[in-house]
Amino acid sequence: MRERMILPTARLQHGALHLIDQTLLPAEYRIIELTTLEAVCEAIYMLRVRGAPALGVAGAYGLLVAVQETWGDGSWEFHSTVPDDEISSTESLAGFPAGVSMHDLCARLDQAARTIAATRPTAVNLKWAVDRMATVWRGDATTTHSLLADLLDEADAIHREDLDMCRALGAHGAALIPDDAGVLTHCNTGGLATSGYGTALGVVFAAVEAGKQVHVFADETRPLLQGARLTAWECHRGGIPVTVLVEGAAATLLSQGSVSCVIVGADRIAANGDTANKIGTLGVAILAQRYGVPFYVAAPSSTIDPALSDGSAIPIEQRDADEVRHFAGVATAPDGVHAYNPAFDVTPAELIAAIITENGAVRPPYRFG
Amino acid sequence: MRERMILPTARLQHGALHLIDQTLLPAEYRIIELTTLEAVCEAIYMLRVRGAPALGVAGAYGLLVAVQETWGDGSWEFHSTVPDDEISSTESLAGFPAGVSMHDLCARLDQAARTIAATRPTAVNLKWAVDRMATVWRGDATTTHSLLADLLDEADAIHREDLDMCRALGAHGAALIPDDAGVLTHCNTGGLATSGYGTALGVVFAAVEAGKQVHVFADETRPLLQGARLTAWECHRGGIPVTVLVEGAAATLLSQGSVSCVIVGADRIAANGDTANKIGTLGVAILAQRYGVPFYVAAPSSTIDPALSDGSAIPIEQRDADEVRHFAGVATAPDGVHAYNPAFDVTPAELIAAIITENGAVRPPYRFG
Numbered sequence: 001m002r003e004r005m006i007l008p009t010a011r012l013q014h015g016a017l018h019l020i021d022q023t024l025l026p027a028e029y030r031i032i033e034l035t036t037l038e039a040v041c042e043a044i045y046m047l048r049v050r051g052a053p054a055l056g057v058a059g060a061y062g063l064l065v066a067v068q069e070t071w072g073d074g075s076w077e078f079h080s081t082v083p084d085d086e087i088s089s090t091e092s093l094a095g096f097p098a099g100v101s102m103h104d105l106c107a108r109l110d111q112a113a114r115t116i117a118a119t120r121p122t123a124v125n126l127k128w129a130v131d132r133m134a135t136v137w138r139g140d141a142t143t144t145h146s147l148l149a150d151l152l153d154e155a156d157a158i159h160r161e162d163l164d165m166c167r168a169l170g171a172h173g174a175a176l177i178p179d180d181a182g183v184l185t186h187c188n189t190g191g192l193a194t195s196g197y198g199t200a201l202g203v204v205f206a207a208v209e210a211g212k213q214v215h216v217f218a219d220e221t222r223p224l225l226q227g228a229r230l231t232a233w234e235c236h237r238g239g240i241p242v243t244v245l246v247e248g249a250a251a252t253l254l255s256q257g258s259v260s261c262v263i264v265g266a267d268r269i270a271a272n273g274d275t276a277n278k279i280g281t282l283g284v285a286i287l288a289q290r291y292g293v294p295f296y297v298a299a300p301s302s303t304i305d306p307a308l309s310d311g312s313a314i315p316i317e318q319r320d321a322d323e324v325r326h327f328a329g330v331a332t333a334p335d336g337v338h339a340y341n342p343a344f345d346v347t348p349a350e351l352i353a354a355i356i357t358e359n360g361a362v363r364p365p366y367r368f369g
Numbered sequence: 370m371r372e373r374m375i376l377p378t379a380r381l382q383h384g385a386l387h388l389i390d391q392t393l394l395p396a397e398y399r400i401i402e403l404t405t406l407e408a409v410c411e412a413i414y415m416l417r418v419r420g421a422p423a424l425g426v427a428g429a430y431g432l433l434v435a436v437q438e439t440w441g442d443g444s445w446e447f448h449s450t451v452p453d454d455e456i457s458s459t460e461s462l463a464g465f466p467a468g469v470s471m472h473d474l475c476a477r478l479d480q481a482a483r484t485i486a487a488t489r490p491t492a493v494n495l496k497w498a499v500d501r502m503a504t505v506w507r508g509d510a511t512t513t514h515s516l517l518a519d520l521l522d523e524a525d526a527i528h529r530e531d532l533d534m535c536r537a538l539g540a541h542g543a544a545l546i547p548d549d550a551g552v553l554t555h556c557n558t559g560g561l562a563t564s565g566y567g568t569a570l571g572v573v574f575a576a577v578e579a580g581k582q583v584h585v586f587a588d589e590t591r592p593l594l595q596g597a598r599l600t601a602w603e604c605h606r607g608g609i610p611v612t613v614l615v616e617g618a619a620a621t622l623l624s625q626g627s628v629s630c631v632i633v634g635a636d637r638i639a640a641n642g643d644t645a646n647k648i649g650t651l652g653v654a655i656l657a658q659r660y661g662v663p664f665y666v667a668a669p670s671s672t673i674d675p676a677l678s679d680g681s682a683i684p685i686e687q688r689d690a691d692e693v694r695h696f697a698g699v700a701t702a703p704d705g706v707h708a709y710n711p712a713f714d715v716t717p718a719e720l721i722a723a724i725i726t727e728n729g730a731v732r733p734p735y736r737f738g
Contacts, residue, residue, distance in 0.1 A: 026703040217709070220693065220701065222591060222615035228694070228702040236703045243707040244693055246591035247616040248649020252714040255651075280617020282624075283656060290655050324589065324613055325597070328699040332589065333597040334395040334605045338612040340586070345621040 006083065006163070007191040007234075009054050012061040012155065015068040015077040019058065021048045022192055022226075026233040037066040037112050044119045044126070047224060051193020052267050053162045053300055056125035059116050060133050060155035066112035067105065067148070071097055078148070082156045083163055083195070090149040105144050109137045109151075122276060122317045122344050124268040128302050129158055159195050165300045166196025168358035173203030173263070173298050174210050176354065176361060181207070181260040184217040184250065184288075187278035188230035189265035189298065200263040200298040201231060203356065208240055216242040217259060219250060221280060223323040223341065247280050254291040261353075262288045266299035273349030273366030274311025275299075282345040285352070294353040301357040306369035311346035319343045375452065375532070376560040376603075378423050381430040381524065384437040384446040388427065390417045391561055391595075395602040406435040406481050413488045413495070416593060420562020421636050422531045422669055425494035428485050429502050429524035435481035436474065436517070440466055447517070451525045452532055452564070459518040474513055478506045478520075491645060491686045491713050493637040497671050498527055528564050534669045535565030537727035542572030542632070542667050543579050545723065545730060550576070550629040553586040553619065553657075556647035557599035558634035558667065569632040569667040570600060572725065577609055585611040586628060588619060590649060592692040592710065616649050623660040630722075631657045635668035642718030642735030643680025644668075648711055654720040663722040670726040675738035680715035688712045 008031065011018045016033040017040055024030050032048065034040050040062035043049055049058045064078045075095030080088045113130040120126055136154045141147035177183065183204055190201035197205050204214050216235050221227035228244045235242035245253060253259060262284055268276040275281075275297050288295040308314060321339035325332060333339065354361045377400065380387045385402040386409055393399050401417065403409050409431040412418055418427045433447045444464030449457045482499040489495055505523045510516035546552065552573055559570035566574050573583050585604050590596035597613045604611035614622060622628060631653055637645040644650075644666050657664040677683060690708035694701060702708065723730045 027700055219617075220591070222589070222617060225701050232702045232706045236706050241707070243709050244702045245709040246648065246693055248588075248591060248647075248652060249709055249711060249714075251652035251655060252648070252711055253709060278617075279615065279621065283617060283620035283652060286620060286656055286659050287652060324615055328697050330697040331396055332594050333601045333613045337601045337605050338610070340612050340614040340618055340622060342618060342621055345618075
């Protein structure tokens with residue numbers, strides 16, 4: 001079952017970033033092909049691709065799309081075969097125009113990196129991935145051809161490490177899931193949020209693969225309904241029983257004893273364990289504490305930002321009020337009223353029973369760094 | 370401003386129940402005219418009219434619609450002029466067919482009462498109103514004409530008392546609202562939920578009328594969005610600043626100190642103060658406690674059910690899963706997944722700082738009965 005959950009969430013094919021357009025799910029499963037930096041940033045901002053690990057992969061490949069857009073002339077192309085082959089061929093890069101200087105190439109990459117990192121400021125993986133790519137073009141490559149090959153290798157490495165991370169994280173997390181478990185989750189942290197089979201939801205997939213019975217309770221996750229649209233779709237596709245609920249029903253559900261644990265993902269984790277995640281996570285953590293249900297965070301170690309001592313320093317993206325005031329083209333609130341629409345909240349470490357990464361499960365007190 | 374907030378939420382005109390169809394707001398303001406018991410029950414079940422006090426008024430008038438439907442022949446009609454005139458004329462009842470027996474009339478009323486009360490089992494006001502009407506037809510009327518007149522008088526009395534209740538409740542509650550207040554509310558408890566200007570939201574209207582500055586924060590209230598659609602519409606219409614938020618954002622909002630108090634309505638209150646209200650209320654109460662924000666319940670005393678010792682005995686209506694899985698005709702979750710959709714939750718009395726009725730504000734410990 002696990003391999004079936006590996007979705008083509010974000011891949012680089014023939015110079016284009018291929019994404020599952022997650023805004024169309026569950027009604028339609030469509031792969032979109034992005035050939036410009038602007039299209040990549042639009043897709044990131046509009047959440048056609050989302051989830052911290054998947055954003056890292058999309059951000060890294062997005063830099064290559066920017067180069068392809070600028071100098072692509074049909075005689076060369078970036079093309080990745082990850083995850084189907086271990087290592088992508090770099091032969092297709094040989095036709096890159098000889099007249100392009102290292103200086104111009106690096107300048108384009110610098111500019112593209114700034115643009116991509118600014119698209120969603122809270123998601124540390126986006127910045128982490130473009131920074132990691134920047135160490136390549138600021139490194140010791142001596143020719144544009146070797147630099148392009150190194151950039152493709154590095155982006156593929158980010159992609160491949162994400163797959164490996166999902167497998168390792170899932171195995172560590174599955175040990176915390178009892179048999180016949182009810183697991184409440186928020187937002188989407190499955191194969192659509194990573195290039196593998198997920199973080200928090202990947203823990204569920206790994207537990208099921210290990211032979212445990214798990215029933216997933218998915219918060220629908222307003223305003224963009226990633227839980228109802230994406231988590232429910234992934235579970236249903238994988239044959240895992242899933243029940244969708246509105247956020248307002250979580251307190252009653254938790255009070256009734258059918259939830260064994262809550263598992264959520266993370267967009268950024270501070271050194272003390274304070275965790276930024278999708279808006280609504282903090283509320284679930286407080287409710288879980290009241291009803292004595294363990295609350296776990298599952299995320300790649302790249303999500304940990306040891307430079308931040310606590311959650312108060314995590315920048316919180318405020319998104320467009322129309323995400324709250326409209327749905328599917330229909331006004332849900334009168335024109336002209338205000339809407340409060342932070343994309344994330346910060347759950348204090350004291351509410352988190354364990355933080356699970358690819359390196360294992362850590363219990364409080366948390367001291368990352 | 371207060372009188373402007375008195376909406377034609379539920380009125381009996383020329384034998385028909387006239388309702389604002391609340392499912393069409395905020396896009397469209399439309400009055401619908403219901404001339405059959407089936408149409409009245411459909412409107413109640415589909416939440417075209419909702420809110421405990423308004424349901425009581427609609428239920429009482431709905432009984433009269435059932436009689437009009439059965440024996441209406443153009444020669445007589447039920448017609449109410451409340452709230453515009455103090456007492457409705459009963460002259461228009463004179464043409465009621467002489468051949469109809471008291472027995473047949475009472476049998477029709479008994480059957481209509483059972484049908485109406487079963488439409489939404491949690492809402493005690495619906496049952497309360499039809500039971501109160503039943504004391505009339507089980508009383509000492511000697512002619513069908515006098516019984517019909519007594520029934521119209523009683524339904525009008527329920528209507529008029531609801532208007533008076535709103536005014537008294539608002540005045541008691543307004544004393545609890547500081548100046549420059551931020552008030553978080555859930556669902557809709559304004560003029561659309563009553564025949565007056567509201568209970569919990571009526572407290573805000575009364576505070577504004579008393580010269581206080583109030584900013585309303587309205588939980589959108591999934592799945593049916595009564596907060597975004599109705600509360601925001603009423604505030605905006607009344608010139609009161611209002612900000613809509615998804616339920617998931619309430620924890621962060623409460624943590625930031627801009628909310629002075631939470632005020633919600635109630636669908637049923639047990640003798641010990643445990644309160645059933647729209648799903649999501651319990652979560653807000655727990656979050657308010659964590660952040661030290663007082664949580665108030667405002668409801669007519671008819672909402673108190675002293676026969677129930679605590680909240681565990683309150684029946685909770687489970688509603689159609691498609692309310693969660695669809696919105697505005699668009700699937701928000703894959704076909705075939707389950708949805709958990711209780712209409713109400715029960716907030717324990719320990720989380721409630723005061724219960725405000727038309728008789729005043731009561732502090733814990735609560736002992737109604």
